[in-house]
Amino acid sequence: MSLSISPHLTALALITDALAGRRRGLPGLWRDAIAARVGRPGHQAVRPLAAPGTSVGPDCLVPLTPARGDATVPEQLAALRDLPPGRLLADLEQAFGSGPLPVQWRSAAERPAAWLHGYASAISEAWDTAAPLWDNARALLDREIRRVGVAAVRGGPEALLGTLSPRLTYGGDRLLVSGADAGTHDLGERPIVLVPMLAGKDALILSLDDREAVWIAYPVPGAATLWRRPAAPARDELSALMGQVRADLLCAVARPKTMSMLAADMQIAPSSITYHCDRLRAARLITRERRGREVWVGRTHRAEELLELFRRT
Template sequence: MRTRLTLSAGDLARTRFAVSPMWEVVTGFRALAASPVPEVHRAWAAQVRPRLAAAGLDRGWLAEMVPAAGHLPDFLNPPPAGAVGELEQELSTVRRTDPAQVRRDLDLLAAERGGRLSARLHGLYREPERRLPRVTAEIEAYWQLALAPYWARIRALLEADVFHRARQAAEHGTAEVLNGLHRTVRWEEGELLLTERHCPVTRIPTAAGLVLVPSAFAWPRVLTRSPGGDPPQLAYPARGSATLWERREPPRADGLALVLGRSRTVLLAELAAPASTTELARRCELSAAAVSEHLAALRAAGLVSGHRAGRSVLYARTAVADALLDAQA
C-alpha cells in the first residue's frame, strides 16, 4: 500500500517540526503492546510494565484503543501547538475533541475488529464528552509511570533530531530532509510518497502545511495522522532511538564528588534509570532517611526530578545532571 501527499509550495513553506508528548504516549504504549517488545525498548519496558500492571493500566482505555498494529485513533494526537508540545495542553485538546471525530475513529477500530467494540469503547462512542475526561485521566497516570521519569532523556533525543534536520534543511534544502526521514518516505515530483503502509488511505489531502514529529518509539514505522481540516502529521523514528536506553558505564566523577559529596554523586550515577528512595537506599547501602535528604537537596539544585508512581515517587536525573556526569567521563 502506498500513500501520497501532494504538497504545494505553500505547504512546503508551512512545513514544520514539533515534539509531541501525546505521540510518545501512543507510540510508547504501542511498543509495550507488541509481542515481543521491540529490542531497542526492552530495557525500558522491563522497568515500566510491572508499574502499569500494578496500576491496572495494562487493561484500561489505552489498551483497548492502542493495538500493537493497526489503526490508531487520530483524536489521541492533536496537532502540537508549538515546537515542543505540553502534555497538559494536548490533553485539553483531546478532551474537547468533536464527538463526530471520536466516532469516526472508533468506527475504523470496529471495522478492523470485525465490527465489534468493547463495552468500554461503546460507552465512549455513545458519550464522548462524558467519557473523554476518563481517557485523559488514564493518560496522565500512564505518563507519570511510563514517561515522566524518562522525559528529560527522551526530549533531549527528540530536540537533537529536530536540530539535525533543521541544519540539514539549511545546508541541503527541504527535499533532502524529507528523503532522509525514513527508508519508506520519498520526495518525488511534488509529492511525498509513503510506502509499506497498512492504512487503506492512498492519498492524504494537505492543508496549512505538514507537521513532522520525531518519535523515540515509532521505530520501525512511520505513522501518519490526517483528519480533515488539520495539517497532516508524520511521526518518524528519531535519530539515535536505538541507543536511548543504553546503560552507560558510571563515571568516576571524582571532581564532582568534591563539590556535591560522595553520596550525592553516587546517587546521581545510580539514577541512570529512575528509581525510588527504597531502591536507591538498597543499591547504595544508605539509610532511606539519608537518601531522602540527599534527593531533596539534589532536587532543589535542579539535578533530579520526582514523579509520583502509585504510592511511591520515582526519581530521575535531569538533563543538567546528565551534562555534569558526561563532563566527568
C-alpha cells in the first residue's frame, strides 16, 4: 500500500459536485464559486458525469494514473491536451463495451476533441479557485502521509481502508463498495494506492480495473476545517470604482439570480435594484433575461475579467 499526492483528483471531485450535481458534501459557497468560474465549454463537458445511477467514466478523466506516482495539475492538463481524440473513443469502449454508448456520453463520442478541450478547461478553471485551499492543506496532507504509513505497518489494509469512506468495506482481498457502483471487487495481489483529496465528506473516486494497481481517492481527514469562503474580489477597491451597492450586486450574481432574489438578499427596494442593474448593464457587466414572469441577472465575461483583476490585486 502506498500514497499518492495527485491534486487533479481534487479538481475532478470538485467539478463533479459543483457542476454535475453529484452532491458529496461540498459547501454551497464553494459549489457556487466553482460553477461561476468554469466557462460554458467546461459545464458542457462535465454533463456526462451527472447521469443518475452510475459514475463510470473513461480512463482519460485521469490521464496520468496515481498508481505511477504523484502528478501536478499542470502535468495532468498537459497530458489531457496531448491526448488524441481516438483515445477518448477507445476509453469509452473499454468502459461501456462495444455496444451503443450510454446516452450521456454520445455527444462526447461525436465530438471527442471538443469534449477533451472542455473537460481540460473545467479542471483548469476549477483549480484556479481551489489552488489556495490546497496550499493551505499542507499540514493535513503531511499528517495523512504519516497516518497511512503507521496504519499500513500496524493494522494492515483492513484497519486503514475502513476509515476512508463509509461506502468502503475491505476484507479477504475483496473491496465492498456501496452506492451507485455497489458491488464486490476482487483486488487480488494488486498494490493499493491511496489518494487524499480536498473534497466533500462523501466524495469517492475509484479505479478498480487496472491490472497494475487499485487506486482510491478519498477526502483527507480534517478537510472540513479548511472550508472557508472562497477568495473574493477586494471589495473595498471594487467599491471605490463603482460604489458599494453595485460592487455587492456584481459579487452577488456569481450564479444568475432573479431581480426579486437580489432585492431580498441585499435588502434593497426592487426599484433601487432595477436602477443599479440598469447602470451595470450599460457598462456591459451584467445580462438580464426574462423567463416567464421573472427577470434573471447574470455576469458577463467582461465582469468576470474585471473581478479577476481585483482578485489579483
